[in-house]
Amino acid sequence: MSNIPSKEQILQWITDNPGKRSKRDIAKAFGIKGAARIDLKRILRELQEEGHLEKVGRTYRDPDKLPPVTILSVQAPDDNGDLFARPLEWHGEGVEPRVLYTPRTADPAVGQGDRILAKLFAVEGSDAEDHQYTAKLIRKIGTNPRKILGIFRKGAEGGVITPISKGSDKEWQVRAGDTHGAKDGELVEGELAGPKARMGAPRARITTRVGDPGAARAVSLIAIHEHGIPDSFPNKVVAEADAAKPAGLTGREDLRDLPLITIDPADARDHDDACYAHADEDPGNKGGHVIWVAIADVAHYVTPDSALDREARKRGNSTYFPDRVVPMLPDRLSGDLCSLHEGVPRAVIAVRMVIDARGEKIGHTFHRGLMTSVASLSYEEAQAAQEGTLSERTAPLIEGSIRPLFAAYDALKIARAKRQPLELDLPERRIELDDAGNVTSVAFKDRLDAHRLIEEFMVLANVAAAETLIAKRTPLLFRVHEEPSPEKLEALREVAASAGLTLAKGQVLQTRHLNALLKAAGEDTSELISISTLRSMQQAYYNPENFGHFGLALKSYAHFTSPIRRYADLIVHRALIAAHGWGPDAKIDGLSPDEIERLEDTAKLISGTERRSMVAERDTSDRYLAAYLSDRVGAEFGGRISGIARFGVFVKLDETGADGLLPMRALGQEYFHFDAEAQTLMGADTGTMISIGDRVLVKLAEAVPVTGGLILELLEHDGKAPSRGSGRGARKGGGRGRGKPPARRKVSASKARKTKLRKKQDRSRP
Incomplete structure (x- = not known):
């Protein structure tokens, strides 16, 4: 019996550890093993018989106190308009305690007959004569349903919610009394309204009118559903x-x-x-x-x-x-x-x-x-x-x-x-x-x-x-982050060389080599080198094997x-x-x-x-920025080229950091040769070289909040207006030409990087 705790010690431990009240928990806490468990069982039974403990299932608790989190049934308001609630379970010998429900501003409406899961706070002093606990809402019982997001289409008797997810053709029927006042074409949030009928679409009720699908409030909800991110927790x-x-x-x-x-x-x-x-x-x-x-x-x-x-x-x-x-x-x-x-x-x-x-x-x-x-x-x-x-x-x-x-x-x-x-x-x-x-x-x-x-x-x-x-x-x-692949590293060397910089070969690449490159870049090329270095990096991931960071x-x-x-x-x-x-x-x-x-x-x-x-976070930011800029269509913005593809050039705007697209047709009326490795475009007629990091002045031509797309027009590239060129291969090809591209003329380059990169053009066809 020497290692068996006293009754007072057991009661104190149960009070200090409300989440662990089973006999097994108590035995572990006091290191009770083997035959000594019989003595523990006897003491717990005595405490139960004396009224100090109540056994609920396999756990013990003080029967004259309510647990800190419990289920309550809300009563009718009293003469002062206060809402009181009673616990669904009370096993004490005294009078059932009175609980005052104290709603917060953001809490949903709660009324007579509702059952709520609430956190309780014991009341002391003179107030305890009127009520012994106050309650704060955790959740209305049964209010964790599956959420639905879609576009509401009004009908003669209610309407339907159509999904926003690509490739989904599922619809939910909404009765006239469950529309929540939604208008045709609005983005709405809803919940399932009962079991699916044997015939027809499942029923839903609209709980929130989000409004215009292109409005700012809708964009994160769209991303959540588009990318399949679970946004509601199962009841369990x-x-x-x-x-x-x-x-x-x-x-x-x-x-x-x-x-x-x-x-x-x-x-x-x-x-x-x-x-x-x-x-x-x-x-x-x-x-x-x-x-x-x-x-x-x-x-x-x-x-x-x-x-x-x-x-x-x-x-x-x-x-x-x-x-x-x-x-x-x-x-x-x-x-x-x-x-x-x-x-x-x-x-x-x-x-x-x-x-x-x-x-x-x-x-x-x-x-x-x-x-x-x-x-x-x-x-x-x-x-x-x-x-x-x-x-x-x-x-x-x-x-x-x-x-x-x-x-x-x-x-x-x-x-x-x-x-x-x-x-x-x-x-x-x-x-x-x-x-x-x-x-x-x-x-x-x-x-x-x-x-x-x-x-x-x-x-x-x-x-x-x-x-x-x-x-x-x-x-x-x-957390693993591997070094750049040889292919990406070679592409970075090409970009560095085009800027007159060197990233040496023949050595094990270390971050200090990249830092030296970043430091050596001048004001005109720092963003080019930074973006190119970032693009050369592998994506970090998790692995049970250690490959370093x-x-x-x-x-x-x-x-x-x-x-x-x-x-x-x-x-x-x-x-x-x-x-x-x-x-x-x-x-x-x-x-x-x-x-x-x-x-x-x-x-x-x-x-x-x-x-x-x-991806969801990036898409959402793009949509918010497109909504923010939608009333500035026609305005001019400074920026830098952040990416180059066959179909156009991406520009990061200085003011907001938003990314917009310059389609090939916006670059001028000449054919552009695309070098995927060096991430450059070169004009066939003028020899104009377009590279990552170049300064541009653009005009916002289009902003689409629903997709997050920004379409730009080129006003200046490195301080010059886009070339009109000869027009060959541009009008029908959107800047990429049709069929065989025109022959290239020899053009003198004013910069070393243009000379270096021009030698590579025969390796790439648009």
């Missing part, structure tokens, strides 16, 4: 998330005294990483630093082969649009239990890393713990504080948190300069929307040191995760820092749990044998979902 998945309870301290290190802070975009809804740094007190590491990076412990809540896990694996990652996020996990997890909100205890997996004065990592350890963020800062707040502009929020943090973080970052910059990852500094645009979903501005994001600080910390943590799992011989998914110049790299939004990171978290044998649940939420067996399949799946999201 939502129920699992709703049933989750905050993790306690059992089996975890107490990290709540560490002044960890989160630094994110100002509009971030979730915070999945926190950091803290301080000078290393070890006299043997003078000038060194200790860096802590703590990541939300998603694996605690999303266990292998659960409904949540299967859905997360299917999605692979979250998808981000200017007006919405399609999350990998339900909001109960991504925005609450797995978000490191300020002042709230949260379960994490943390890594403590020690770096020397030159930023080299000399040691690290992983920890499964419980932390509390002391502050949630934006990048701008952290940057301003470091530069001396303190606010009421940042003043108390400057010495203990912010300055030590930047001091550690200064050391990491030295190591980065030595390692020389690829330094492609291409601007990232940000699309700003108003409440109606219309684009108000398109600006290029600022790159602050605060951004770079977090990036370097995350890279270091990801390296530590990969190295630990390799050392412990634990299977994992690596070329772009970051790292031998081993694994995604560890964002398990809320990337399934690969969740796999790495589970691998760390299994490798360390953390806590009583290591076999439950660690990497399972089944997962190890299918790691290759998982890697292919989530590499595909990542590409799917990238």
